[in-house]
Every structure is written in structure tokens, then in C-alpha cells.
Amino acid sequence: METGLREYAGGRFDFVARMAEAVLAAAIFCSAGTLVAAPEKAYEVSQYGITWTFDREVEVGRFVNGDWWVVGPVTVESVSPAPGEATEEEEAVIRLDNWGNTSLRDDRRMRNGSMIILEAGPHQGFDSRSNSYRAETGVGFPLRLEPHRSLVSTISNKSIENQNFVHHIMWSSERTTQVVLNTAAVLTCLEEPPPQDAFRPPYAGIEKPLFRLGDVNWDLLLQLEPVENTPSWEQYERYFERVWLDHIPNWNQGALAPNENQPGYGREHGRITSVAALLVHLDVPRERKEKLVIGLIQRGIDLWGLAGAGAQWGTQGGGHGNGRKWPILFASLMLDEPGLRELPETATFQEDTQTYYGEGWFGQSALYWMVVHHGRRERYEHKPPEEWERWDRSTESYRLCCTAQGWIGNALAARLMGAIEIWNHDAFFDYCDRWMREDDPYAGRRGEHERPAQEGRTYERFVDEMWRAYRDAAPEQPMAGNPRKWMHDEGWVPNPKPDDAVQ
Numbered sequence: 001m002e003t004g005l006r007e008y009a010g011g012r013f014d015f016v017a018r019m020a021e022a023v024l025a026a027a028i029f030c031s032a033g034t035l036v037a038a039p040e041k042a043y044e045v046s047q048y049g050i051t052w053t054f055d056r057e058v059e060v061g062r063f064v065n066g067d068w069w070v071v072g073p074v075t076v077e078s079v080s081p082a083p084g085e086a087t088e089e090e091e092a093v094i095r096l097d098n099w100g101n102t103s104l105r106d107d108r109r110m111r112n113g114s115m116i117i118l119e120a121g122p123h124q125g126f127d128s129r130s131n132s133y134r135a136e137t138g139v140g141f142p143l144r145l146e147p148h149r150s151l152v153s154t155i156s157n158k159s160i161e162n163q164n165f166v167h168h169i170m171w172s173s174e175r176t177t178q179v180v181l182n183t184a185a186v187l188t189c190l191e192e193p194p195p196q197d198a199f200r201p202p203y204a205g206i207e208k209p210l211f212r213l214g215d216v217n218w219d220l221l222l223q224l225e226p227v228e229n230t231p232s233w234e235q236y237e238r239y240f241e242r243v244w245l246d247h248i249p250n251w252n253q254g255a256l257a258p259n260e261n262q263p264g265y266g267r268e269h270g271r272i273t274s275v276a277a278l279l280v281h282l283d284v285p286r287e288r289k290e291k292l293v294i295g296l297i298q299r300g301i302d303l304w305g306l307a308g309a310g311a312q313w314g315t316q317g318g319g320h321g322n323g324r325k326w327p328i329l330f331a332s333l334m335l336d337e338p339g340l341r342e343l344p345e346t347a348t349f350q351e352d353t354q355t356y357y358g359e360g361w362f363g364q365s366a367l368y369w370m371v372v373h374h375g376r377r378e379r380y381e382h383k384p385p386e387e388w389e390r391w392d393r394s395t396e397s398y399r400l401c402c403t404a405q406g407w408i409g410n411a412l413a414a415r416l417m418g419a420i421e422i423w424n425h426d427a428f429f430d431y432c433d434r435w436m437r438e439d440d441p442y443a444g445r446r447g448e449h450e451r452p453a454q455e456g457r458t459y460e461r462f463v464d465e466m467w468r469a470y471r472d473a474a475p476e477q478p479m480a481g482n483p484r485k486w487m488h489d490e491g492w493v494p495n496p497k498p499d500d501a502v503q
Contacts, residue, residue, distance in 0.1 A: 037061065037062055038061070038196070039059050039060065039061040039193045040059070040060060040061065041057045041058065041059060041060070042054075042057065042058065042060045043056070043057050043058075045060050045068045045070070045187070047066070047067065047068060047185040048155075048183045048184075048185050048242060048260070049081075049155055049183060050079065050080070050081070050153050050154075050155060050183070050184075050185045051079065051080040052068075052070075052076050052078075052079050052151070052153070052187050053076070053077045053078045053079070053080070054070070054074055054075065054076060054077060055074075055075040055076075055077050055142065056074075056075075058070055058071060058072070058074050059071040059193060061193060061194075061196070063188075063194070063198055063199055063200040064197055064198065064199055064213045064294055065199065065200055065241075065294055065295065065298045066241070067185070067186050067187075067188065067200045067243070068185075068186075068187050068188070069187075069188045069189070069190050069193075069194060069200070070145070070187060070188070070189055070190070071189075071190060071191070071192060071193060072145055072146060072147050072189040072190070072191070073144060073145065073146050073147060073189070074144075074145050074189060075142050075143065075144050075145070076141060076142065076143045076144075076145050076151065076187075077141065077142050078141050078142070079112075079114055079141060079153050081111075081112045081155055082112060082141075083110060083111065083112045083113050083114060083138070083140070083141075084110070084111065084112070085108050085109060085110070085111070086108035086109075086111050087158075090108070090158055090159070091159065092104075092105075092106035092129065092160055093159070093160060093161065094106065094160060094178070095161075095178065099374065102178075103130055103131050103132065103251065103252040103254075103255050104129050104130060104131070104160060104178060104180070104255055105129060105130075105131060106129070107128040107129050107133065108128070109128040109133075109135070110125070110126070110127060110128040110133065110135065110138065111127060111128075111156035112127075112153075112154060112155055112156050113125045113126035113127060113138045113153075113154055113156075114126075114138060114139050114141075114143075114151060114152060114153040114154065115137060115138055115139060115151075115152050116139055116145075116149050116150065116151060116152070117150070117152060117203065117204040117205075117247050117309070118204070118205060118206060118309065119204075119205075119309050119310050120204065120247045120248075120249060120306055120309045120310040120311035120312075121247065121248070121249070121310065122248060122249065122250065122252070123137045123248075124137055124138075124247075124248060124256060125137040125138020125139070126138070126154045126156070126180075126181060126184075126256060127154070127156050127180040127181055127256065129160065129180045129255075130180060130252060130255055130256055131252060132248055132252040132256070139151070145187070145189045146189060147189050147190055147191040148189070148190070148191075148206060148207075148208045149188075149189050149206075150186050150187070150188045150189070150201070150202075150203040150204070150208070151186070151187040151188075151189070152184055152185075152186050152203055152243070152245070153184065153185055153187070154181050154182075154183065154184045154185075154258065155181070155182045155183045155184075155258075156180055156181055156182060157179065157180055157181065157182045157259070160178050160179070160180060161176050161177075161178055162176060162177060162178075162179050162182070162259050163175065163176055163177075163259060164176055164177045164259065164264075165177075165257070165259045165260070165261070165262060165263045165264065165268075166263055166268055166272075177259065177264055178255060179254070179255050179256070179257060179258070179259045179264055180255055180256060181245075181256055181257070181258040181259070182258055182259060182260055183242065183258045183260040183261055184242070184243055184245055184258045184261055185242070185243065186200065186203045186243050188200055188201060188203070188208065190208070194210050195210065195212055195214075197212045197213040197214045198210045198211065198212055198213075199211045199212070199213065199294070199297060199298055199301055200298060200301070201301065201305070202301055202302050202304060202305020202306065202308075202309075203243060203302060203305065204247055204302070204305045204306045204309045204311070205305045205306070205308050205309035207305065207308060211297075211301060211331075211335050211337065213294065215335055215336065216293070216297070216334050216335060217333075217334055217335075217336055218286055220333055220334060220417060221280055221281055221289065221293075222281040222416055223281075223282070223283035224281050224282055224283055224416075224466075224469075224470060225282075225283055225469075226282045226283065226284075227462060227465035227466055227469055228461075228465060229460075229461040229462045229465055230279070230282065230462055231275060231279070231460075231462055233279065233284075233288060233292065236272070236275060236276045236279060236292055236295075237291045237292050237295060239262075239272050239276070239295075240272075240276065240292065240295025240296060240298070240299060241295065242258075242260065242261040242262070243261060243302065244257070244261060244262035244269075244299060244302065245257060245258065245261070245262070246302070246303070246306055246311065246324070247306055247309070247311060249311055249312055249313070249316065250316060250317075250320070251316065251317055251318075251320050253320070254320070265319065265320065265402075266313070266316065266318075266319045266320040266321050266322035266323055266324075266350065266402075266406075267319040267322055267323075267401075267402040267403070267405060267406045268323075268406070269322055269323030269324065269406070270319075270322035270323030270405075270406020270407055270410065271323070271405065271406040271409075271458075271459060271460065272323070273296075273299075273323045273326060273327060273406075273409070273410060274323075274406055274407070274408060274409020274410050274413075274458075274460065274463055275409055275460055275462060275463060276292055276295070276296055277296070277326055277330065277409050277410055277412075277413035278409050278412060278413055278462070278463065278466045279292060280292055280293050280296065281413070281416055293334070296327055296330055296331070297327075297330065297331045297334055297335065299327040299331075300327035300328045300329070300330055300331025300332070300340070301331055301340075303324050303327055303328045304328050304331065304332075304340050304343070307328070307343045307344060307346075307347035308343075308344065308347075310344075310346060311347065312346050312347055312348045313325075313347075313348065313349050313350055314348025314349050314350055314352060314353035314371070314486065315348065315353060315371050315372050315486075316350065316372070317370070317372050317373040317374070318370065318373055318398045318402055319350070319398060319401075319402030319403050319406070320350075321349065321350035322350050322351065322402075322403065322406050322407065323406055323410070324349055325349040325351055325352070325410070325423070326410040326413060326414060328340060328341060328343070329341055329414065329419055329422060329423060330413070330417075332422075333417060333419060333422075341422055345491070348486070350371075350403070351407055351410070351425070351428050352425040352427075352428055352486070353371050353486035354368055354369060354370065354371060354403060355367070355368060355425070355427040355428045355430075355431040356369070356379075356427050356484075356485035356486070356495050357427050357430075357483055357485070357495050357496065357497045357498060358379070358381070358382055359382055359498070360381045360382060361381065361382055361383055361384045361385075362384075362442045362445040362446045362447075362449075363441075363442045363445050364381070364434060364442060365430070365497070365498045366427050366430035366431040366433070366434050367379070367381040367382070367427075367431070368381060368395075368399045368403070368404075368431060369381070369395060370394075370395040370398055370399075371486065371488075373391075373394065373395070373398070376488055377391055377395055378391075378392075380392035380395055380396070384447075384449075385449055400452055400454040400455075401454070404431070404432065404435045404458070405454075405458050405459050406458075407428070407432055407435075408432055408435065408436060408458050408463055408464075408467060409458070409460070409463040409466070409467075411428065411429055411432040412432075412463075412466060412467055412470065412471060412474070414429075415429070415471070415474035415475075415477075416470065416474050416475075418475050418477045420477050420478070420479055420480065421477065421478050421479065421480050421481075422480075423480065424480040424482055425480065425482075425484070426479045426480050426481070426482075426483055426497065427483065427485070427495070427497070429479070430497075435455050435456070436455075436456060436457075436467055436471070437455075437456065438456055483495045483496055483497050
């Protein structure tokens with residue numbers, strides 16, 4: 001890690017020298033007005049319906065996003081609701097998805113589970129109705145919680161069919177979704193109280209660096225005139241209020257996404273992040289932006305921790321892996337922490353692996369492919385539609401429904417913040433330009449095929465209006481100059497951009 005990251009050596013974080021300014025006798029206000037309570041002594045703490053009870057009175061407090069910390073080591077005597085078997089009245093009605101698949105089963109062994117997530121991986125100990133459940137990955141109580149560990153506890157839904165997280169704005173015709181978890185909360189154990197303006201460290205992995213709200217560079221945010229369809233700030237603050245669980249690197253993650261915390265599908269990860277990424281650049285008082293900025297930075301810190309613990313989002317099927325890259329880069333920029341964007345090679349993102357340069361069938365050069373979905377998929381945009389096979393047509397349907405629809409706001413936010421170079425995948429930006437073009441420079445080469453109606457817009461009018469208003473006003477900046485494409489067996493390989501490319 002860069003030395004700019006808070007030092008992590010021998011299991012201790014070097015913030016003692018700053019503690020004098022952070023420890024106050026009563027509550028304080030951080031930077032632009034966020035109230036943070038002073039540390040206190042308690043036998044238990046509660047959040048979102050989850051209560052952790054300790055074996056003795058211990059020192060506790062909250063990070064700037066509202067999540068709890070505790071000074072340890074400490075014994076967590078119990079958690080409520082208690083983990084255990086399903087109640088007798090529960091019924092498991094499982095429906096198959098459009099492909100005839102499900103990741104769920106009728107299994108009554110575990111509800112309301114807890115985990116200490118040290119590595120990303122295919123298994124979880126929260127709820128046994130998911131095929132990803134492995135009992136040994138969960139923790140029981142009493143539990144000795146050591147410093148530099150995060151306890152993630154959950155509340156299970158009583159049924160499998162539940163209200164969709166994004167039902168509030170009716171993004172989907174499906175008001176309900178099959179998801180087994182209702183909510184999740186994080187308790188972080190530290191050796192000593194953190195600064196009172198500290199963000200919660202990542203919930204996954206063993207590194208628990210402390211970043212501070214007082215270090216946020218608010219001058220990086222623009223003051224753009226709001227567009228007509230600007231959404232509710234409170235709505236998006238709520239979307240980033242709670243932790244988003246994201247450690248399972250495949251489509252099983254969706255059924256475990258707590259429906260009071262987060263969306264289950266990556267397309268919606270991208271869509272929610274796209275809107276929030278642009279909202280924070282509007283010309284409103286800093287106090288109006290602060291809660292959403294905190295939520296976005298916290299999301300980026302968590303994703304950085306997941307990437308370091310082995311998570312990857314580049315080879316998940318369809319649109320499942322979208323929306324994870326920009327929060328990491330945003331947190332890195334806002335905190336002036338370059339180490340946050342120095343990720344392991346294993347940390348791939350769908351926005352990058354699914355876009356590349358080539359010679360498309362009607363002249364396009366920034367191309368798309370799906371990488372995997374029910375097995376490996378092959379590239380197809382070099383072929384005219386009459387030559388497409390079954391999986392080519394399926395890939396095209398995902399291109400139109402579930403990928404760029406959640407990319408555009410993130411791409412624009414990166415442009416506005418001069419972050420194309422640090423994103424480090426030029427084809428992504430050129431592809432987003434291709435998608436959003438109002439004109440069609442290829443019309444004469446499409447033959448009998450018309451440009452898809454989905455292109456030129458997204459599902460969010462706010463994002464569309466922001467693109468029309470501010471895409472061309474973004475600062476001139478260098479591209480990364482490192483064109484590459486993802487290959488099944490080789491990973492990243494060189495992928496030069498055509499000299500005569502027209503997006």
C-alpha cells in the first residue's frame with residue numbers, strides 16, 4: 001500500500017498521535033455538520049434491528065456512517081435475532097428464473113447468521129436456503145471478537161419472496177424478488193477508539209485502515225446546474241445508508257443481498273451508483289451533499305477491502321458485476337489516497353472486461369461481449385446479425401438491457417473529475433460515447449438493420465439529461481493509453497485502438 005494509507009504494521013494502526021484532537025467530552029460535529037456521538041460505555045449496541053450483547057461493559061462508538069465500533073478484544077455473548085433453525089411456520093416457495101435456474105433450496109438449518117469475512121469466496125454462513133451456504137463459514141456465540149475483525153450479522157426474511165430493494169422508484173416491473181436476507185449490520189472491533197470523524201474500515205479482509213471525513217477534498221466536487229429530472233436526495237441517501245454485502249463472486253450473491261440494504265442485481269448496482277455519482281456534483285450546499293458523499297466513499301472503502309480479499313466482478317454473467325469500480329476510484333480521489341486504486345490483478349470489473357476495440361460489422365470500433373453466461377461466451381459484434389447464433393443473440397439482449405444502462409452516469413462522473421486516466425480502460429469510455437450518440441454515423445452501413453431503440457439513453461432521465469448537458473463540458477484529459485482486452489485463458493492482452501476509429 002502507499003504510505004498515504006493509514007499505517008498498518010504488526011496489526012496496529014498508527015493513529016494514536018491524532019487521538020488528542022479526536023477525543024472530546026461530548027458529541028461533536030464533523031466538517032460540514034454530521035453529528036458524531038462521543039465514545040460511551042455499554043453492555044450492548046443495536047442497529048437496524050440487530051443487537052450485539054457483550055460479556056461486560058465496553059467502550060463503543062459510531063463511525064461517520066453510523067455503524068458501530070467496539071474496543072477489544074471483546075466477547076460478544078449473543079446476537080439478536082439469534083441464529084438458528086427456521087421456525088415451523090416458514091414456507092419455502094421457490095420459483096425458477098428465466099433460464100430455469102435457482103440458487104435457492106428448502107433448507108431449514110440456519111437463519112440470522114453471522115460471519116467474519118476474511119476472504120471473498122463462494123460460500124456464506126448467513127442463511128442455509130442459498131446453495132452457497134456452508135456452516136463452517138459462520139460464527140457462533142459466545143464469540144471472542146479480536147481487534148481488526150468485523151462481525152457481520154444478518155436478519156433473515158421469513159419467506160423467500162420479498163419486496164424488491166428498488167421498488168420505491170419502480171425500476172423494474174418486478175415489485176418482489178427472491179432474496180433470503182432482510183438486513184445486515186457491521187460491528188468493527190478496534191484496539192482503541194478511532195478518531196471521531198473516521199469512516200468504518202472495510203468489513204472484509206484483515207486490513208482495517210481508518211480514513212477520515214476531515215481529509216475529504218470537497219473542492220473536487222463540481223457545482224453544476226441541476227437538470228429537470230433531478231431525483232430525491234433522501235432517496236439516494238437511503239440507498240447508501242446500510243452496508244452492501246458483496247463477497248460472493250457469482251450470481252448466487254443476488255439472493256443474499258439484504259433487501260433492506262441493497263439491490264440484488266449488478267445492473268441496479270450500476271444504476272444507483274450512476275445517479276449518486278452525478279448528484280454529488282450539483283450546485284447545492286455542501287451540507288446537502290455530505291450524507292450521500294459519505295455513503296459513496298464508504299461503499300468505495302468496502303469495495304477496496306473486498307478487492308484486497310480476493311473479490312472480482314469482471315467475469316460474472318450478464319450484468320451481475322456492474323457498478324463496483326467507480327466507488328473505489330471516487331473514494332481514492334476524495335480522500336487523496338492513491339493506494340485505494342492500486343488494486344490486485346484479480347480485481348476485475350465488468351465495465352472493463354466486457355468492452356474492447358475491434359472491427360464491428362457496421363463500422364463501430366468500441367465493442368461489447370458478455371465474457372461468461374452459462375459457460376464461456378465468444379465475441380460476436382464483428383458478425384452481422386444474420387450470422388449470430390443463439391448465444392450471440394442472448395449476449396446482444398444483455399448488451400441492450402443490463403450493462404450500459406448502468407454505466408453511463410459512472411463514465412460521466414469519471415470524465416467530470418478528470419479520472420479517465422486512472423480508470424485505465426479507454427474502450428469503456430469510447431463504448432459509452434458510442435451508446436449515447438444522438439446521431440448515427442453508421443446508418444448507411446447497417447443495411448436493413450436499424451439502430452437499437454435502447455441506445456442513446458438510459459433508464460434514468462436524470463442521467464440522460466446530465467449527459468446531454470455536461471458530457472462535452474467535461475475537462476480535456478489524457479486517455480489511459482493502455483488499451484487491452486480480456487481473454488478467457490490469458491487474462492489481459494494488448495488491444496490497440498484502430499487509427500480511424502469512430503465511436
